[in-house]
Amino acid sequence: MPEEEIIVQVDSLKAFCRQVFEKVDVSPGDAEVTADVLVQADLRGIGSHGVARLRRYFRGLQTGQMLARPQIKVDRETSTTVLIDGGGGLGPPIGVWGMRKAIEKAEEMGVGFVTVRNSTHYGIAGYYAMMALEHDFIGISMTNSDVLVVPTFGRDAKLGTNPISVAVPSGQERPFVLDMATSGVPRGKIEVYKRLEKPLPLGWATDERGRATTDAARVLDNLTRRAGGGLLPLGGVDELLGGHKGYGLALLVDILCGVLPGAGYADTVYPRAADGKPLPANVGHFFGALRVDGFRPLAEFKSTMDDMIRRMKDASKAEGQQRIYIHGEKEFEAAEERTAKGIPLHPNVVVDLKAVAEEIGISYNL
Amino acid sequence: MPEEEIIVQVDSLKAFCRQVFEKVDVSPGDAEVTADVLVQADLRGIGSHGVARLRRYFRGLQTGQMLARPQIKVDRETSTTVLIDGGGGLGPPIGVWGMRKAIEKAEEMGVGFVTVRNSTHYGIAGYYAMMALEHDFIGISMTNSDVLVVPTFGRDAKLGTNPISVAVPSGQERPFVLDMATSGVPRGKIEVYKRLEKPLPLGWATDERGRATTDAARVLDNLTRRAGGGLLPLGGVDELLGGHKGYGLALLVDILCGVLPGAGYADTVYPRAADGKPLPANVGHFFGALRVDGFRPLAEFKSTMDDMIRRMKDASKAEGQQRIYIHGEKEFEAAEERTAKGIPLHPNVVVDLKAVAEEIGISYNL
Numbered sequence: 106m107p108e109e110e111i112i113v114q115v116d117s118l119k120a121f122c123r124q125v126f127e128k129v130d131v132s133p134g135d136a137e138v139t140a141d142v143l144v145q146a147d148l149r150g151i152g153s154h155g156v157a158r159l160r161r162y163f164r165g166l167q168t169g170q171m172l173a174r175p176q177i178k179v180d181r182e183t184s185t186t187v188l189i190d191g192g193g194g195l196g197p198p199i200g201v202w203g204m205r206k207a208i209e210k211a212e213e214m215g216v217g218f219v220t221v222r223n224s225t226h227y228g229i230a231g232y233y234a235m236m237a238l239e240h241d242f243i244g245i246s247m248t249n250s251d252v253l254v255v256p257t258f259g260r261d262a263k264l265g266t267n268p269i270s271v272a273v274p275s276g277q278e279r280p281f282v283l284d285m286a287t288s289g290v291p292r293g294k295i296e297v298y299k300r301l302e303k304p305l306p307l308g309w310a311t312d313e314r315g316r317a318t319t320d321a322a323r324v325l326d327n328l329t330r331r332a333g334g335g336l337l338p339l340g341g342v343d344e345l346l347g348g349h350k351g352y353g354l355a356l357l358v359d360i361l362c363g364v365l366p367g368a369g370y371a372d373t374v375y376p377r378a379a380d381g382k383p384l385p386a387n388v389g390h391f392f393g394a395l396r397v398d399g400f401r402p403l404a405e406f407k408s409t410m411d412d413m414i415r416r417m418k419d420a421s422k423a424e425g426q427q428r429i430y431i432h433g434e435k436e437f438e439a440a441e442e443r444t445a446k447g448i449p450l451h452p453n454v455v456v457d458l459k460a461v462a463e464e465i466g467i468s469y470n471l
Numbered sequence: 472m473p474e475e476e477i478i479v480q481v482d483s484l485k486a487f488c489r490q491v492f493e494k495v496d497v498s499p500g501d502a503e504v505t506a507d508v509l510v511q512a513d514l515r516g517i518g519s520h521g522v523a524r525l526r527r528y529f530r531g532l533q534t535g536q537m538l539a540r541p542q543i544k545v546d547r548e549t550s551t552t553v554l555i556d557g558g559g560g561l562g563p564p565i566g567v568w569g570m571r572k573a574i575e576k577a578e579e580m581g582v583g584f585v586t587v588r589n590s591t592h593y594g595i596a597g598y599y600a601m602m603a604l605e606h607d608f609i610g611i612s613m614t615n616s617d618v619l620v621v622p623t624f625g626r627d628a629k630l631g632t633n634p635i636s637v638a639v640p641s642g643q644e645r646p647f648v649l650d651m652a653t654s655g656v657p658r659g660k661i662e663v664y665k666r667l668e669k670p671l672p673l674g675w676a677t678d679e680r681g682r683a684t685t686d687a688a689r690v691l692d693n694l695t696r697r698a699g700g701g702l703l704p705l706g707g708v709d710e711l712l713g714g715h716k717g718y719g720l721a722l723l724v725d726i727l728c729g730v731l732p733g734a735g736y737a738d739t740v741y742p743r744a745a746d747g748k749p750l751p752a753n754v755g756h757f758f759g760a761l762r763v764d765g766f767r768p769l770a771e772f773k774s775t776m777d778d779m780i781r782r783m784k785d786a787s788k789a790e791g792q793q794r795i796y797i798h799g800e801k802e803f804e805a806a807e808e809r810t811a812k813g814i815p816l817h818p819n820v821v822v823d824l825k826a827v828a829e830e831i832g833i834s835y836n837l
Binding site: 367 | 649783
């Protein structure tokens, strides 16, 4: 099915998003931040977390699932740690608030950690970790999320795709930016295989009885109906290839993001009423910032980072391979290209954006 | 090949190890710590990191590859961070020193981070993370290690199995203790398959051309000769099942343990001279401790941990499965059983221990 992508310019896409958020009463500052988080995802080539989600954010604000004007507040604070209550607002402004706090603490004390409760979907984890790079700090960002992932040997989804992002400054080379779901693949990948009617690789997902499956449509249908099965943790269906490790990382993220701040965790992040209706979400985040110079002079650290990166990139390649990547590299390259040439949007996403524009009575002219 | 295991009692095994270390001039305190780290690994069922390594530690001390009486010193210190120079001594006493410092900092400041350079093999990562549990803190422990793991799309091993351990206190339930190599499997697993002449599952290792292989003997031979290939990161040979994520975690550990303290990193952790002779190692570690009550009252946190653990354990099982585990659970159960009944040692390990006893002129009567 040939689907022609539509190229839109970065600035106008961001302005459009901002306008939409402001129309549903989000403050100009928060609208700007949320637009930036979404468009940065598209810029970096992570379309699943970009403006493709605008309609969902918009609808959530409309229905009151998230609040346009939340009261974000500090619930507990020490010289190195902060607990934030997000007040049920949009995830991105809450996340930026939280990561800024972590950076402030690190500036003063060497390290800073912030946990957040009562938040919602915050977009790409890497956005917040990368905020630390401007200060030459190491940045950490994690979030829990809606249940999609089965624990090893379990039948039902009990955990989110719970991503981990860590950003580390470097010198001449591009920074290291790990930004990974702790599941093998995100839900969007299963959707792509369904659309293409391709069998899933074994190790991505399980069916309603908890067996590894190649049937994308069945996995998605089961997830929607909460009928059992789901995405597999990084490492696959059992312990043979290390599925218990991915499951352990997902639990760790849920502990730091859910249990530690008192947010939702496991299957309580996106609770539903008895009739299946969604109740307000209680997503949790975890942010950290670490000064490099608490351990080692920054310049030394950066040049060693460069050397380590080059040792990887310059190493001999496996047969048939041309290139060894460092984490974040593909995304930096995508961002450069898309900043220059514009962002390619899937036609379905454009349909969505146009529908939103029409609904709130603004013109769509991207 | 039926190999009868030999059961030894915990206390006598520990006393034996202590005696061996003292005979090669290790201080009584350091001998005690090192013996404890080794025996705890056997107790917890992680034989690859237990007294099976005594002979290697012993030989390293004899040949001066590690020093019996190192000068461990603090090279840099802030209110929340410490950089330690291990002076080339045995890893376990250096590790315990480092983790204690992290805990002290956390006691005062809420969080504490310690990096270590000029250390050697420190045994199981979980030992140090679990030290935080006695204080009801969250503990973090990582180390880099000898090159065995290939980067995604690379031909040659450039990274260690670089484990990550995080220990989290709980209430009625057992604590969460994640302790995982960032490779799919450790080298020891390949050795077992070689001994049993079983083909490796695809996704564990690559051959000298960088292709996934089932040939255990070839992988081990290549690794010894540094002829190419090696263990694969968690997630396998390419990006399909997430091998780039395991590779990213291995890099992260190398950054925190190697680049940050100025220890070895990538293929410089265990350097070799031009003639292939091993030079002194420069292993690095990273330790962290985090007070729970900086974020949330401890009792609340613990009861939520219990609830999260039960939500996993009580969840429906996949077809054919009886039990969902929490990380550390199998090891706690092994430790209980072995404390009562003794530790089963592989006959080859006993041969090794006897050889060491004879060499230094002590009696072996376990």
